[in-house]
Amino acid sequence: MKNKSKNAILIKVCGMREPQNIADVTHLGIDYVGFIFYEKSPRYILPIDIEQLPHLGKVQKVGVFVNHAIDFIVEKIHNFQLDLVQLHGDESVRFCTDLRAAIHLGNHKEQTHQVKIIKVFSVGEAFDFSGLNDYKPIVDYFLFDTKGKNLGGNGTAFNWDILKNYDNEVPFFLSGGIDNQHIEEIKALNNLNIHAIDINSKFEISAGNKDIGKLKNFILAFEQK
Numbered sequence: 001m002k003n004k005s006k007n008a009i010l011i012k013v014c015g016m017r018e019p020q021n022i023a024d025v026t027h028l029g030i031d032y033v034g035f036i037f038y039e040k041s042p043r044y045i046l047p048i049d050i051e052q053l054p055h056l057g058k059v060q061k062v063g064v065f066v067n068h069a070i071d072f073i074v075e076k077i078h079n080f081q082l083d084l085v086q087l088h089g090d091e092s093v094r095f096c097t098d099l100r101a102a103i104h105l106g107n108h109k110e111q112t113h114q115v116k117i118i119k120v121f122s123v124g125e126a127f128d129f130s131g132l133n134d135y136k137p138i139v140d141y142f143l144f145d146t147k148g149k150n151l152g153g154n155g156t157a158f159n160w161d162i163l164k165n166y167d168n169e170v171p172f173f174l175s176g177g178i179d180n181q182h183i184e185e186i187k188a189l190n191n192l193n194i195h196a197i198d199i200n201s202k203f204e205i206s207a208g209n210k211d212i213g214k215l216k217n218f219i220l221a222f223e224q225k
Contacts, residue, residue, distance in 0.1 A: 009186070010196035011219060012062065012173060015043035017208040023054040024212050028219055032196060033059050034086065037076055038066040042207035043200075050079055062086050062118070070095070070102050077103065077115055086118040086143060093134045100138060116140035118173060122147035123158045129166050136170050141195055146176035157182065163192055171195035177202060180214065183221045197222075 014034030016022045026033060033056060035045045060083035063076050067089035076082060085103070087096065096117060103115045119139045121132065124147035132142060146158040156177040166172075174186070175198035186197060199218065205211050 009194055009222060011222070012196050012198045013203070013210060013215065014062070014064065014175075014198055014200040015041075015204075015208055016210070017043060017045040019052045019054055021209050021212075022056075025210050025215060026054070026056050026059045028212070028216055030059060030215075030219065032062050032084070034062040034064055034198070034200075035080060035082075036064040037068065037072075038064065038088070053080075060084060064088055067091065070099050073099060074102050082115060084116045084118055084140075086120060088120040088143075088145075091119065093138060096135060096138045118143050120145055120175075123162060123176075125159065125162070127162060127165075132166075132170070139170065141172055142170050143173040143175055143198060145198075160185070160189065163189070166192070168193035173198045175200075179203075180218055180221070183218065187222075 010031035012032035012034055013025050013030050015036055016025065016033050017035070022033060036043045038044060061080055062084040063073070063080060063082040064086045065073050065076075065088065073085060077085065085099070087099075091099075096119060100117060103117075117139045118141045119135050120143040121127070123144050127147070135142075144158070144163070146156050158176050160174075171193045173196045174189075174194050178186070178197060178199050179202040186194075199215075201207075203210050203214050203218070
C-alpha cells in the first residue's frame with residue numbers, strides 16, 4: 001500500500017484474534033488493530049493468544065474493555081504492549097481520570113510513550129453531545145458507535161447527520177456497521193474531526209476472521225483522490 005498523506009483518515013480494524021489473519025491485515029497498511037478483552041464478545045481474544053501474536057511493525061495496538069477493573073486494564077497494557085485503551089462500557093469521568101493516573105504510574109521501562117485513552121459513546125437519535133464535556137480534558141479520542149442491544153458489534157450504522165451537533169473539539173473514531181457501501185459518504189464528512197474509521201463485522205468471513213480482499217478494496221478507496 002502507498003504511504004498515507006499527513007491529513008488522511010486512519011483505519012482501525014477491530015476484533016482481531018487469529019495470528020495469521022492479524023499478520024495479513026497489518027500488511028495492508030492499516031493504522032490500528034483492535035483486541036477485544038470483553039469475555040462475552042464472540043471476538044474475545046483468549047489469554048493463550050498473547051505469545052502467538054505476530055510482529056505488527058508500526059501498527060498500533062488497541063485494547064477494548066467493557067467495565068473492567070483498572071488493574072485488569074493495566075495488566076493487559078503490559079502484557080500486550082498496548083498503545084491505546086478503548087473504554088466501551090459505562091466508565092465514568094472519575095474512572096477515566098483514575099485509569100490515566102494508573103497508566104502513568106504503572107508505565108514499564110520498555111514503554112517509551114504514554115498510552116492513549118479512547119472513550120466510546122453509543123449514539124442514538126436523541127444523543128446529547130453535552131455529556132462529553134467533562135471527558136474532554138481526560139481522554140485523547142472519542143469513538144462514536146451505534147446505540148443498540150449489544151455493547152458494540154450491532155452491525156448497523158447510525159445517522160451520521162447527528163454528528164453536525166458535535167463541536168469537533170476532540171478527534172474521534174467513527175464506528176458502527178461501516179461497509180464498502182459507506183466509502184463515498186465517509187469521504188463527504190470532511191468537515192468533521194474524524195481521526196480514524198473503525199471497521200469490524202462487515203469485513204468478516206467469521207467472527208474474528210477478516211476478509212483480506214474486501215479490506216484491501218476499502219483501504220484502496222481511501223487512497224484514491
